Amino acid sequence: MDILFTRCFNPTFPTWIDIGTRDGKIAYLKPSTENPPKAEEVIDLGGKLLLPGLVESHIHLDKAYLLEQLTGDVTTLRQAIEKTTELKHGFTATDIEERSLRVIRQAVAKGVTRMRCHVEIDPISRLMGMETTLALKEQVKDSIDLQIVAFPQEGIFNDEETKGLMEQAMEMGADVVGGITYNDRDLDKHLDFVFRLAEKYGKPVDLHVDFSDNADELAIMDVIRFTHQFGMQGRVSVGHLTSLGSVEKEKATFIAKELKQADIQVISLPATDLYLNGRGDKECVRRGLTPVKLLLEYGVKVIYGSNNIQNAFTPFGTADPLDIGFLLAQTSHMGREQDARQLIDMVTNGAARSLGFEQYGLQVGAEADLIVCPVMDIRTLLYTRPERERVYKSGKLVAETTVQVTNHLKVATT
Structure with a gap:
């Protein structure tokens, strides 16, 4: 595999999944409980949401x-x-x-x-x-x-x-x-x-x-x-x-x-x-x-x-x-x-x-158009619309956004 995404959340699957890409396509998709194949790059999402583009x-x-x-x-x-x-x-x-x-x-x-x-x-x-x-x-x-x-x-x-x-x-x-x-x-x-x-x-x-x-x-x-x-x-x-x-x-x-x-x-x-x-x-x-x-x-x-x-x-x-x-x-x-x-x-x-867009979605054989979202559920994604962490087109990284928040809020104790 070129890239292996492990422990991915997507609401269409009952459990976390692992997804592997090869030559711009999704070549592997199975529950995270199974032993995944080797890959040049492994990205552990830890339950973060993975969507098709x-x-x-x-x-x-x-x-x-x-x-x-x-x-x-x-x-x-x-x-x-x-x-x-x-x-x-x-x-x-x-x-x-x-x-x-x-x-x-x-x-x-x-x-x-x-x-x-x-x-x-x-x-x-x-x-x-x-x-x-x-x-x-x-x-x-x-x-x-x-x-x-x-x-x-x-x-x-x-x-x-x-x-x-x-x-x-x-x-x-x-x-x-x-x-x-x-x-x-x-x-x-x-x-x-x-x-x-x-x-x-x-x-x-x-x-x-x-x-x-x-x-x-x-x-x-x-x-x-x-x-x-x-x-x-x-x-x-x-x-x-x-x-x-x-x-x-x-x-x-x-x-x-x-x-x-x-x-x-x-x-x-x-x-x-x-x-x-x-x-x-x-x-x-x-x-x-x-x-x-x-x-x-x-x-x-x-x-x-x-x-x-x-x-x-x-x-x-x-x-x-x-x-x-x-x-x-x-x-x-x-x-x-x-x-x-x-x-x-x-x-x-x-x-x-x-x-009529073909070769799309989270399925083996589809184009590896993928988005890593920094949330663990669909409602949070829709209601807060955070920056997308990584965007892949045909298995290649085309956008990456990092957000750093420094909060100086002070909470007084009583």
């Missing part, structure tokens, strides 16, 4: 860290789109690369080893973001796997040139076809184009859907229809879906069952959704989230993502997915121990399954 399910690298460039406050989705459109006129490849790398470095230090990023495809920045992110994908592959979504933020039929740009983005190597249901002239034409493009290139679909608190905005029903029409069950993800949180329960339950039948993954984006939704309410202000617990109750695959890092859509953000998990725990009434386990699964195994 975190999965960032939805992020916009090319729009990150635009906060300092904004003039005036942004309080609505429409304002966020318009302000960002203005700023895109000043984007350069160097600028996109620098801001993207800033996020990636932070994410890797927090344990992210796989990431799905949405890249702007439009007549303003054209394919600049695509070219830059494709180059980054190659440059950082030893530390993190990037999955690229060709995302038409400005719509597809608002400017006919976008159709050709989307096609070019797929030819260049985009991994996923993106779309947006609330920013184009014709929803049916938009979805038809997206699904046909995905069919042509054999790629999955990832859509921004129903980002509002208007119960009548239910483009998700059209997405479900197209998913069945194109036989894309299990290959469609939708982000936001916040209108569903305003729908009365009987109807919302019906839609949840339809989502389950279509095998559509839902990606909650609470940092952005909480910030921009509910602003029209004068009392009983809605949280503006997709109904996570209802969806989970009916077997819908639900995961979560950071979405934006310090820009017009979300002025917050640390690139640590666990911050988002903690936020979702607080705002979706998920405070039980089993909820904490569910939330960690939603950013590890559940996210990997939903997004």
